[in-house]
Amino acid sequence: MVSRATRTRRRGPNTRVRNETIVAYLFLSPYLLVTAVFTVGIIAFALYISFTSYNLFESPTWVGLDNYRRALGDTGGFLRSLGNIVLYVVIVVPLQTGIALMLASILNKPVRGQKFFRTVFYGPSVTSSVVIASIFLWLYLKTGIINYLFDQTFSLFGAQWTAIEWLNDPRGLFQLIANAFGGDIASEQWYFRGPSVTWLAVMALNIFTTAPTFMIIYLAALQDVPPPLHEAAAIDGANRWQQFWYITLPMLRPVTLLIVVLGTIGAFQVFDQVQFLTAGGPLNTTLTPVYLVYGEALGVLGGGSVIRMGLASAMAFLLAVIIFIFTFIQRRYIESGTERY
Amino acid sequence: MQRTRWLMLLAAMGLIAVACGGGSSSTTVDGGVVSTTGAGGTSAGGCFGLTPEEGATIVFSGWGDETEQQVYRDSIARFNEACPDVTVDYQPVPADFQTQMKAAFAGGEGPDIIYVDDQLMTALGLTGQLLPLDDYMAQAGVTREEFIPSLLTIFTVDDQTYALPKDWGTLGLIYLPEVIEAAGIEAPTGDWTWADLRTAAQAIADNTDVGGFCQGADWARLAPWAFSHGGSFTNAAATEATLTDGGVIQAATIVADMKEEGSLVTASDVGATWCGEAIGRKLVGMTLEGGWMVNFMNTDYPDVEWSAVSIPAGPEGKADVIFTNGIGVNAATEFPNAAAAFTLFVTGRENQAAITETGFAYPTREDQLNLITNENDQAISEGGTYDLSLVSYWGPNTGRVNDAVSKALERIFLGEQDVEAAFQQAEEEAQLALDEAA
Known part of the structure; x- marks a missing residue:
């Protein structure tokens, strides 16, 4: 019942x-x-x-792990591209996050013309990346405005600036430092050379376009930080810097996680600027995994090659695994802090 | 009020979208479809010995700027005079043509007739996507022997012809008479050797304030040097890379030495984007460029006086590099006869003569070379007739083989490696590309 x-x-x-x-x-x-x-x-x-040999037109034939083996071998350029992209992530993600936070903090203050600056700062993000890239193509010319500005600045101090071919300079950062002290790093040891001048130029362009996107996200988050927290801290005698460091930054942690994760994934997948500005050159110093995947998948590497859809797919999966691992580590690291609040 | 404004905005966006979408297709209708109605008395049976299918409408795609598009619109009009019952829908794709075609064919949506280069030959020709043209050629009375022989190398697999060359180009020695004069040397002639070129380049570099000879880290510019020194990038069967077998190394050594001594500069050394522009801006005295210089100089630098002679000779004689593209037919076309007829007409004797007259390109038959009227074009096009001249085609991974050569030159020019080491590495890379293509 x-x-x-x-x-x-x-x-x-x-x-x-x-x-x-x-x-x-x-x-x-x-x-x-x-x-x-x-x-x-x-x-x-x-x-x-990814386990087959496939050229789009003939039916795929099973080749087992061949594609993965080839991707991880030292001839296909995949390892080289991974090296490049890791440098890229390590440099671009912190910088773009930092700049985004800086811009957002400035815009969060009640300054005159705030809306105007917000629009101006956001401009690069709403512009198509190809358009931005073609503008930078001109800025980066050997006879372009960036070299001109360097030249003018140097001449103010009576120094001589040697014009750099920004988009065709394979010299690595550490190699340049070594050069300054009279040494050199052989091309076989490319992994010690650091990012090439061209790669740094592409990074600068990318920071310029992505930082404003994250600025908007930070701006929204900043406006969600409850003012009483700051007021309480002020009463306790915290100065502005302490308030920022001990209140604002911890409050922004979940957003920072989001921005770092999105930024990392985006950085790992950088493609259009490379395709448009450098095609992976000079001397493979700007080769990225996604560009390589595209090149192998459509047979356009170096002006024409056999279509290797299988190899391209294998590389894409390897890249996905690497992105997953990176994201997972970041999540653990940043979230472990969040839980304390 | 607020909502009305949103609706209007949405409507406006919709209109823009429609306008954009309509824009591209209406271009095709306006500029592309050339159909002749009732003109010409040729019946369906008399189209170059072929019988086009009833009501055939064929789509023709190629790359090319406005000039090239006009050349092909005119060709279509001429074709329709002979074959009025075939409608040709011309759909030019100016950018990323190869990528778009690979995707279109993979999706079964390829045009009936397309431009074919080495890259598309690899992707489509070797995988059965293109129609062998030999039977149609036989019916139309066109033979392979009519063409300048090396032009067919890319398009031939197992003695089958998958495309016919639409035009070709090669390199000549381009120079600025005023710079030559200022350097106090004699003007280049067709009898020059590479040694003469080097001496003259050095004189220009020493006696004037412009660069001597302009050449980039580019396989295509090294090819004439290498071929005339008895070298080749691979063996004839394109199975073995031969980049360290003497000829190429000898040629590259001279080029590297010239770069070292300052008689050779790259375009970026003098602040230009390519050597043709460096000539136009009078930044260098000489360079190797092709027939495209004629149009380029007329348009961009009409006041600059320049001249061309045939390419300098090496120890083995004169040799040049030949660039060519063909036109091929989709194997899955609904109208093979009409498509083949169009291909044979466009690449045929009569149409080649008409295109040559416009100064746009060189004719693909040696006996028509006398139709070239521009003196500079005449000098440059001589490069196509030498026995040692080659199309730089090395099988399915041609691009990667050539790229290995360019990269080797890049490393040499940047002072990263010496000639031996650079080409040793290039040979390994090229060999890998050849092995992977097999």
């Missing part, structure tokens, strides 16, 4: 929950279907392709 009553009582909410679940899935189904077909399905297909 009792048990039946309980059962009857239970059935009501259960049916409702089930019905709600069904309705929810019904509403979700268009999206899920599209995702299943165009994302999950494609990824599964790409995974299969």
